[in-house]
Amino acid sequence: MLLIALAAAAAPVVIASKAGHVEFHYGWSAEAAAVPALDRRFRLEAGKLLREYRADVAADRAMRRKARSEIADIIYFFSREWETAGQSPRLLSLEAGTGTYTGGAHANSGTASLLWNRRANRELSMDDLLQRRGWWNGAIRQPACVLLDRERSERRQEPIVRGEWPNHCPELKELTLTLEDRDRDQRFDHVRVTADPYSAGPYAEGEYVVRLPLTAAMLARVKPEYRPSFEPQPPVQ
Numbered sequence: 499m500l501l502i503a504l505a506a507a508a509a510p511v512v513i514a515s516k517a518g519h520v521e522f523h524y525g526w527s528a529e530a531a532a533v534p535a536l537d538r539r540f541r542l543e544a545g546k547l548l549r550e551y552r553a554d555v556a557a558d559r560a561m562r563r564k565a566r567s568e569i570a571d572i573i574y575f576f577s578r579e580w581e582t583a584g585q586s587p588r589l590l591s592l593e594a595g596t597g598t599y600t601g602g603a604h605a606n607s608g609t610a611s612l613l614w615n616r617r618a619n620r621e622l623s624m625d626d627l628l629q630r631r632g633w634w635n636g637a638i639r640q641p642a643c644v645l646l647d648r649e650r651s652e653r654r655q656e657p658i659v660r661g662e663w664p665n666h667c668p669e670l671k672e673l674t675l676t677l678e679d680r681d682r683d684q685r686f687d688h689v690r691v692t693a694d695p696y697s698a699g700p701y702a703e704g705e706y707v708v709r710l711p712l713t714a715a716m717l718a719r720v721k722p723e724y725r726p727s728f729e730p731q732p733p734v735q
Contacts, residue, residue, distance in 0.1 A: 508528040508529070508531045508532035509528050509531065510525060510526065510527055510528050510531060511525060511526050511530075511531045511537070511540070511541075512524070512525040513525070513541070513544040513545075513548075515548060519555060519559070519572060519573055519574055520551065520552055520555050520573075520574050520575070520576075521573060521574070521575040521576075521577075522547075522548050522551060522575070522576050522577075523575075523576070523577040523578070523579070524540070524543070524544035524547065524548075524576075524577075524578050524579075525578070525579045525580065526540045526579070526580035526592075527580060527581055527582040527592065528582075529582045529585055529590055529592075530580055530582070530590070530592055530614075533590065533614060533616065533619075535619055535620075536590075536614060540580065547576065547578075548576075551574075551576045554600065555574045555600070558574075558600060558601055559572075562601070572601045573599070574599055574600055574601065575597070575598065575599050575605075576596075576597075576598050577595075577596065577597045577598075578594055578595070578596045578597075579594060579595055580592045580593070580594045580612070581593055581594075581595075583611075583676045583677065583678045583679070583690060584677055584678045584679025584680075584682075584686050585679065585684060586679075586684050586685055586686065586726070586727035586728075587616070587684065587727075588615065588616055588617055588724070588726070588727050589613060589614065589615060589616065589622075589677070589686070589724070589727050590613070590614040590616060591611070591612075591613050591614075591676060591677040591678065591679075591686065592611065592612045592613075592614070592676075593609060593610070593611050593612075593674070593676040593690070593692075594609065594610045594611075594612070595607065595608075595609055596608050596609070596610070604701065606695075607694065607695060607705070608694045608695075609674040609676075609692045609694055609705070610674060611674050611675060611676040611677075613626075613627075613677060624675055624677075627720050627721060627724050628719050628720060628721065629719055629720070629721055630719070633719040634689075634716060634719065635670060637713075637715070637716050638670065638675065638689060638691065638710060639667065639669075639670050640667075641710055641733075641734045642673070642691045642708055642710055643667035643668070644734075645708035645710075645734065646667070646668075646691075646693065646698055646706055646708055647660070649706055649708065650664075650665075650698065650699060650703075650706070653699075653703055654703075664698065664699040664700060664703075666698075668693055668697050668698055672693070672697045673691050673692060673693055673697065674690075674691070674692040674694070675689055675690070675691055676689070676690040676692070677689060677690075678690045678709065680709070683729070685726075685727060685728055685729040686712060686727055686728050686729070687711065687712055687728070687729050687731050688709045688710060688711055688712060688731065689709070689710045689712065690707060690708075690709050691707070691708050691709070691710060692705055692706070692707050693705060693706040693707075710734055711731030711732060711733065711734055712728055712729075712730060712731055713730055713731060713732070713733050714730040716730075717730050
């Protein structure tokens with residue numbers, strides 16, 4: 499509980515720069531800022547990304563000048579924001595949304611997740627929580643695709659006949675999985691499954707997000723030391 503109290507006393511961090519044709523934003527939540535190792539990691543990453551992005555923009559503008567392309571009105575941007583999806587006294591779950599524009603037909607976006615063990619002061623994978631690697635794969639992918647098909651059908655106004663892209667069931671490696679505490683009681687209750695643009699459909703459809711309850715059957719596969727960080731939910735209907 500002390501670590502959560504320290505997080506409450508911390509403040510979100512934003513590193514931003516706007517110079518010439520480059521706009522840059524990198525931020526992280528107060529809960530992440532309260533973890534020295536994460537705070538340092540994000541500060542180093544922000545500095546590295548800013549240097550790399552400025553170099554990429556300079557190279558792109560030089561190429562456009564050489565090709566005599568129009569460059570005067572292009573504003574390049576990079577934005578990443580790490581938000582807290584949930585936490586327990588032991589675990590902190592973060593999800594990042596990233597957006598970029600480098601002068602193409604449209605901006606690009608994506609998501610990433612990060613799970614941090616506060617006590618061990620290190621990052622965990624989802625499988626690190628489980629008694630056996632891969633034990634949640636089927637319990638996540640199959641119901642996630644059922645809910646994804648419902649959402650795709652609603653957006654497209656037509657039934658989904660499972661097959662090749664864009665009607666396929668994405669592999670787990672194509673999706674972002676984030677532990678979530680929806681009722682904010684410091685115990686995780688859902689897995690947020692995000693399919694970035696192109697992962698489950700055309701760019702124009704944007705991202706898809708579905709939430710799967712963490713059932714008692716799923717939590718029985720969690721290592722005993724992590725079970726206090728979770729609370730079981732009824733299965734998805």
